[in-house]
Amino acid sequence: LASFFPTVSQGELTGTAQTPLEVGLCATDGSTVPVELIRHSMLYAGKQHQVLAVRDIRGRKRAEEEIHFLAHHDPLTKLPNRTSFNEKLEAEFATHRSAERCLAVLFLDLDRFKEINDLFGHLVGDAVLQCVAEKISAVLKPGQMVARLGGDEFAVIVPGLPSAAYATRTAEAILDAFNDTGANLPAGVTIGTSIGIAVFPNDAADRETLLSHADAALYEAKMQGRGVYCVFEPSMGEHLRDRRQFEHDVRHAISRKELRLVYQPQAELLSNEIFGFEALLRWDHPERGAVPPAVFIPIAEECGAILKIGEWVLRTACAEAASWQQPLAISVNVSAMQLHGGNLPELVGAILKETGLDPSRLELEITETCLIKDIGRALAALRQLKSLGVQIAMDDFGTGYSSLSNLRAFPFDKIKVDQSLVRAVDSSDEAAAVMRAVFGLARGLKLPVLAEGVETDAELTFLRQEACDAIQGYLLGRPCPISDFAQHTSRKGGTPASRRLGNQELRLVKNSAA
Numbered sequence: 001l002a003s004f005f006p007t008v009s010q011g012e013l014t015g016t017a018q019t020p021l022e023v024g025l026c027a028t029d030g031s032t033v034p035v036e037l038i039r040h041s042m043l044y045a046g047k048q049h050q051v052l053a054v055r056d057i058r059g060r061k062r063a064e065e066e067i068h069f070l071a072h073h074d075p076l077t078k079l080p081n082r083t084s085f086n087e088k089l090e091a092e093f094a095t096h097r098s099a100e101r102c103l104a105v106l107f108l109d110l111d112r113f114k115e116i117n118d119l120f121g122h123l124v125g126d127a128v129l130q131c132v133a134e135k136i137s138a139v140l141k142p143g144q145m146v147a148r149l150g151g152d153e154f155a156v157i158v159p160g161l162p163s164a165a166y167a168t169r170t171a172e173a174i175l176d177a178f179n180d181t182g183a184n185l186p187a188g189v190t191i192g193t194s195i196g197i198a199v200f201p202n203d204a205a206d207r208e209t210l211l212s213h214a215d216a217a218l219y220e221a222k223m224q225g226r227g228v229y230c231v232f233e234p235s236m237g238e239h240l241r242d243r244r245q246f247e248h249d250v251r252h253a254i255s256r257k258e259l260r261l262v263y264q265p266q267a268e269l270l271s272n273e274i275f276g277f278e279a280l281l282r283w284d285h286p287e288r289g290a291v292p293p294a295v296f297i298p299i300a301e302e303c304g305a306i307l308k309i310g311e312w313v314l315r316t317a318c319a320e321a322a323s324w325q326q327p328l329a330i331s332v333n334v335s336a337m338q339l340h341g342g343n344l345p346e347l348v349g350a351i352l353k354e355t356g357l358d359p360s361r362l363e364l365e366i367t368e369t370c371l372i373k374d375i376g377r378a379l380a381a382l383r384q385l386k387s388l389g390v391q392i393a394m395d396d397f398g399t400g401y402s403s404l405s406n407l408r409a410f411p412f413d414k415i416k417v418d419q420s421l422v423r424a425v426d427s428s429d430e431a432a433a434v435m436r437a438v439f440g441l442a443r444g445l446k447l448p449v450l451a452e453g454v455e456t457d458a459e460l461t462f463l464r465q466e467a468c469d470a471i472q473g474y475l476l477g478r479p480c481p482i483s484d485f486a487q488h489t490s491r492k493g494g495t496p497a498s499r500r501l502g503n504q505e506l507r508l509v510k511n512s513a514a
Contacts, residue, residue, distance in 0.1 A: 022057065034061050074148040077133035078128055079084040085147035085155055092159045093207055096200060101160045103200040104167035105210055107218040107415035108136070108174070110152035111192040111226040114301075118336055118369045126185045131185050132178075132193070139173040154193075155214075164199040167415075171195045178227075194221035195229035203232045216240035224376035247303040249285065250296055254312050257283050261316055262479040265333070266472045267486070269464055274488050276329025276363070278472060279310070301337060309485045310338045315351050320482060322357040324489040331363040333395065340377055347385035352388065359389030363414070366513060367396045371410060379410060386411045393450070398438065405446055415442050419453020419473070426458040439466050 022040070024032040038053040047243050072084040080088070089105070096103045110132065117125040129152065136146045138156060145157045158170050178193050185191065196218025204210035216236040223239070230236070253259050263277040283291045297494040314332050321330035338344050352359050364385065371378040382392055393414040394407065398421040407415070417438060424431030442449045451463050454473030463471060482489065 023302075027440050029458040034058055045122055077130055077148050079110065079137070079154075080147040082144060082147065082149050085149065085157070088145050088147075088157055089207055089211075092157060093200070095157065099160075101162065102164050102166070102202065103210075104161055104170070104196055105163070105200075105214045106156040106158065106167070106174075106229075107196040107211075107214040108154040108156070108193045109218055110220065111194055111222075113152040113191070116189060116191065119372060120186065120189065121372065121374060124189060127186050128189060128191055134184075135177040135180075138176055139177050140170070144170070152248065161199070163505050164202045167197050168229065168231065171197055175227070175229065179447055192227040192380065194218060196221055196232070197229060198232040208391065212240075213237065219243055230423050239279045243414075243456045246296075247299060247305075250283075250300050250303060250309075253283055253305075254284075254308060256286075258286065258313060259309070259500055260284065261320070261482075262474055263320075263482045263485065264479040265477045265485060266329070266470055267476055270468050274328065274485075275470070276331060276483070277315060277321075277485070278333075278365070279320075279330040281313055297335075297504070301335065306335050306337050310335055311347060313459060315355070317352050318355040318357045318362060321361060322355045325491040326489050327361060327492045328489060329361050329363055329391070330357075331365055331393065334370065336367075339366065339370050340383055344381055346389065348385060348390060349388050352390075360391065361393040364394045365395035365416060368394060373502070375409075382411055398434065406440070407447070414448050414450060414471075416450045416452055422453050422459055422463075422473075423455070425462045426456065432462065435462075436466060440470065454476050 005201070019038075021037045023035060023037060027033050027346050028057050034057050035056040036053075036057045038052040040053070042049050042051055051128045072081060073079060110128075110421045113128070114491065115127065116128055129148070132154070133146070133148065136156065140146060140156065141328050143159055145178055147155050147157075149155050156170065156174075162258075173197050174195065175192065178191065181269075181421040196214045196215035196216065198204060198210050198217055200210050203213045211310045215261060217230045217232040220233075220236045221230040224230065247370055260282050261279045262282055264281055265274045266276045266278060269411045281293055281297075283292050283293075283296055297306070317330050317332050322327070334344065348362070348364075351357075352362065366382075385392060391413045392411060394410075394412045395416045396418040397415045398418045417435070417439070421431055421435060421438075427437050439449060448469040450472060451459075451468050452469040454460055454463065454471045456475065459473075460471070460475060
């Protein structure tokens, strides 16, 4: 610092008095220390003097660097973010417009990453994203860049290619890295990726079109079965536009009154009596016709429409059940997004109050994958729901995730055995043994069991022999408009016996599937 002061007297320190000036001073170890100088002029002993206040600003500089880093990088993976990606791509476009070289953009989307979050939780999901960032970064060459655009979406810029064909080499290297079984992934986790490729100038003349075409190629890769890469072709744009239109239609299905509910009866085996119905969602698209729930529900989850749709289903089902003259139960499926992100207890309480439905008549069906996404939060939500007086059923039991610890920990009132297990009991001794174990487990926990998807007399006979409590399935009745079951929901029949099924085979009316 002492060596710096002579510059002041020589007039080399510029700037208005009291205006801070940032300079770097050389420390004794040779490093540069950033400081802030504030110069004051003062009259002392009849002479004009200059006084310097020196402030060490290393801490502030570190904070500024951190802020700048966070503005341009993803805090979890430390990769460049969307802002940095766009800046890099813009710069590369400026270079490649006048060069006889190709510029490739690769869009990556992790395959079934949502299932990892649901099954293992967000902490494991975050660890997977960090591992993926390392995998991709390790195979890139100087001048290439990978960025995390958000969620499980990544993008790679590959500049200076001799031809478009070279872009596939990077994609193949990335897929090979994902196939490396020795990767540092959390225990029990496997992950893959799909890749879409678009190349300038072959596939697009501007940046926005290039990105759109890479996105279209990515969508095609996912449609081909995942774990592959696709290079853009003109026909892919139409597929992506169709997907975007489908997402738009899903989001507007409620306002356009295209959704409806059908109801499937549930019956007790001991009394042969219908005790309730499960509400099932249907979408009648004006152009596509009847769209299966297995098709549109995952898309509704991906595009963020599932919360509004779930609320509509819950409100509509409760209002319908409240109008019945017979106090039958109504079962409604709850998604993971509703349980963890939709203030479900408050919503259920408000709808029960609004519709006047007795809480004990409402049963919410929840799969175990909904719970393990965030066990603590799920348990708190279920306890709040139980405090309202509603019933909670574990749905799809036997599909691979169910565990005794979760049955004990969560306040379930019923177990619903998945139809895949039920349908195998008359052809597989192993499936029959598993079903017997489920019944024994349920009896030990004092939980009733409902078997889903019962379609044959053989299945019914087995379930009766094993003292199953209740059934649901085509043998009993297909999902239909509630008007088809008016004889069971009204008091016109007089006694509870009017709700009993007509014969031991538990066949209802000959209704058509809805």
